Amino acid sequence: MRRQGATCLVPRLVAGLLGMAMVLSAMPAAADTTPYAESFEEGWGGWDRDHDAPCEEDPTPCVVDWAIDRNNAAAFHGVWSLRAYLDGRDGAAAIWAEQQFDLLAMGPIHITLQFHLRDDGEGATAWPVVAYIGAQDPESGDAFSVVGQDGAAGWTAYVHDATVAPGIVWVAFGFRSASAEERIHDMDLVEMTLETSSIV
């Protein structure tokens, strides 16, 4: 899914990050760490849903039933989270939340991403939990790194990190199916730290 209006989100995000001291050009001598957190209490916080189901591109396309919606049925932090549903009976698929950030820095940025995912612990087969940090809009499940498995009842924290060049950086997190089951996961409290090395 191509996002509509993605570019209009960037100025607001840049402003938000700038407000958190990502003005590295004015701080040439010191390393800098910028925190980021989104708990979905007021809305999506600029995140958007996306998915990849390879069978949709078969000569006889399949339809994979999936959804990600903001929901107040369960939360790790606050009241709201993103509730994600995927029907693994329809074929292999990955679903995720993604956002692009325009990061201002004078050198590589090390991003550490952490998010929380809730499982009911009743699945018969563990499914991979996945994440992405990179320069491209993630459109394929193959772009993602497996950062763990679901299956533990309750909320579990998952971590992914990468070093990227300044500019447009996409961050995404979610999971993919690995068996013919329906599954619901709540996802909440996405946190990042953005670290830059000292600039001479």
Ligand SMILES: [Ca+2]
């Ligand atoms: Ca929340």
Ligand SMILES: [Ca+2]
């Ligand atoms: Ca995408």
